[in-house]
Amino acid sequence: MMDSIAGLQLGFSHALTLTNLGWALLGCFLGTAVGVLPGIGPALTIALLLPITFKVEATGAFILFCGVFYGAMYGGSTTSILLNTPGESGSIITALEGAKMARNGRAGPALATAAIGSFVAGTIGTLGISFLGPVVVDLALQLGPAEYFSLMLLCFVTVSAVLGGSALRGLTSLFLGLLLGLVGIDLQTGQPRMTLGVPELLDGVNVVLVAVALFAVGETLFMAWRHTSAAPVVRPVGGIVMSRSDWKRSFWPWIRGSLLGFPFGVMPAGGTEMPTMLSYYAERKLVKPEHAGEFGTTGAIEGVAGPEAANNAAAAGILVPMLTLGLPTSATAAIMLSAFQSYGINPGPLLFEQQGALVWTLIASLYVANIMLVVLNLPLVGLWARILKIPQPQLYAGILVFATIGTYGISNSVTDLVLLYVIGIIGMFMRRFDFPTAPVVIGMILGPMAEQAMRQALTISEGNWLTFVERPVSLAILALAVAALVGPRLWAAVRRRASA
């Protein structure tokens, strides 16, 4: 603890020089820009910036990278909320309520709660890195494939929160997602599955592509289908600032989301997606009864604040195994690690001891970047929200151009564009027949992760299915999943009996 404080003091003394502040600013700006673009994430951006490691001393380079990393997390929510076009997989859940809020004239508060929530989560996450790092990692390493499988089952339970009016149609959507998730070569045995013999499908279907196709392309097609020239829809921009009630409703979701997100980020197979789902589920269950009706209809601010905080806290958590053990648990962390290597620094368990000054400067610059981002982003909220004033024809045309470049820009593959449009057409019909689209994306994310974890766990246990209940942590998570599944129903039954 004292070590951490002394380390932080040293770190801040390095981070707060004019040059290093400049690097942080540049990183934040670049990161926000790439976070906004669907398809381009922080990993790719940092990889593209790697060459500067040959020109710039280590501290400056890492401050730049951290700015990009945190900035992308801030930017990712902007397009999710305004255009229903998630910039990266961690902000897919943000789009659920965020886009609905924007459609109902609450774009300003949605963007503001996302930005401030990101700040709160970033701060909590960075505090976690500073003081809890090594301890949390050792705990996280105790989780094996069996625990991950149980965690994913718990996440599957949360899908019930987005199934919509009909369980039958919601489940159909979920299974469509599971099917899409199966496409590609099986990791455990290398056998191609569900590829229809198309070589481009061997590496699977990208989940951001599917989210953009269903949310943005499908929506645009549906609007054209029902388009009437008589009364052009005017989207209200509404107030920009968060009201008192917005603050009150956002506060606990920010905190809960942050506390949920950070440990998931630390887990070697955690990631940013699972905590956003769990946070969304929790907020939907914990919302005050008078606001419950806003979920899935006009958009509830809790459903933006929680998942967005979870996403950012998880992103901070990802840095912990990288800094304390040299374990790259995400693409971004892996690329930062290779940047360490190009300075001749071998990231590993001894990094804190051997490169203390550098590591603490990096952590200090995370605080700096976090403050810069919220200062940069809040005044922009008003500007961003004006995007909604663009007339409908040009707005929809722009969204499609955006979706196209995001998809085509990464892979240069026309096959991916065909997929984008075909899944978009399916999305249009799903809208027409009242199938919810979010379960498709959730099934795609969770399905493959759950399958691999299950098979790894079963190989380790020599085919013993009891492994999931014999390991205490796994059992506890499973119990939680069962409670989340039957608890509300039991509670309702008890209350009915009591009132009868």
Add this chain to the structure above:
Amino acid sequence: MTRPGNAPSGAAPDVMVGGFVLLLGVLALWQTSTIPASPIYAQVGPKAVPYVVGAGLLALGAALLATALRGGWSHTLEEVQEAPPTNWRALGLLLAGLATNLVLIGPFGFSAAATVQFVLVAAAFGSRRLLRDLALALVLTLVVWFGFVQVLGVNIGAGLLEGLVLRALGLDAIE
């Protein structure tokens, strides 16, 4: 709205949806049956989960079909009841925009293809100012392309328009 023939005709599209899901299930099961058995993993092989997903889709498709035959669900939706008639012009123009983009992006590059797409989509939503849309699209797509290629260094090949602009600026095309 109480004509006896109304319910079946309202349900006909729902029957097709049920059929589509059934078809997906069949497709999934057929694809699963073609996965070669792997000698390595004796515990749970690569086929187990696909079979479950395929069977699930079959069951859900059958349930949807049964619901549809009993009158369907979608004609009761407020949105469908109040919906204006299908706007074939708008939908057609939009789909044409997507199709042209697919055809043009290979030979002519991103900016040209996306510009045509932009104009067609804007027209689909009732924009009548063709020239203004064209100018807007050109600026937007070129800015986006240069943003990608120059700032991020992503290797999207220079097409027709990008080449022209690069030459105008006196730079060599990237490829």
Add this chain to the structure above:
Amino acid sequence: MSSRRSLLAAVTGLAAAALAGDAGAQQRLASLYMFIPAGPGGGWDGLGRAIEQVARQAGLVGTFQFENVGGAGGSVGLPRFVGQRRGRPDALMVTGSIMVGATLTNRTPVGMKDLTPVARLTEEAGVVVVPASSDIKDLAGLLAALKANPGGVSVGGGSAGGTDHITLGLILKSLGRSAKDGSYVAFAGGGPAQAAILGAQVKAGISGLSEFAEQIKSGRMRALATTGQERTDPAIPTLTESGTDVVMTNWRGVFAPPGIRPDARDKLVALMTELHALPAWTELLKTRDWTDAFLTGEAFTAFLAEDVAKTEAVLKEIGLA
């Protein structure tokens, strides 16, 4: 100020102009697309980025562009590289012996034969490790456990049918067991496999020495044996020394896509030869603990054919192909 300017240049992509200023060597390629058929952080990724580091510093190549497509020992990435980059003269894929095994095991329609060999660069011995908390103290202990009940000793490593998996199969075979009896857990990349071993989720692990070196140095993993012909690390015995007749190394190299013109291939070979001759490359091999195994042209093609044949025979023998 100068570093500011060069950053701006790098950021705006006008890097070529800035780089030309400080490097004397002749630029061979304006831009090079590097395809890594594995997740970031693993051995192939490390080699690819090392090539970038040295080639850029020397000014041999203007800009690099990386793409990582991981999974199934490169079986996921290979068809993508072959399909999307066919005929392109400015693309290289980093790969090696793991892919040879994976494509054979998985009977993928696209194989090593579809690639244009450019150069073999490094060779690395594997290492057999156990978590520091394990009660297995040495190789003899592990072998005894494997012999008694191979299914009970879960071993984590890279993708199914890869070098790590084959090493385990060969060890089991030398113990009079079948490779099929083993509990091999495939992980997508270096990071997840390391995490599983550090957390003692699996009983043992097999992977390249460089991937585990830092963890071994810090005492979080215990190295039992290396898999090369001779000792790589003087402190760790080889499998052969310990009486197990298994030698299995992991070579890595670069390949061009199919259908490129012979002059384009020669250009890439010349680039790699020039790179290999640089003092910076020698220095880098030393710091990374990689064994130099430079080979190009006909010799590399012949080596590859032999390696494919050998690996196929081994895989058939242990029931995986």
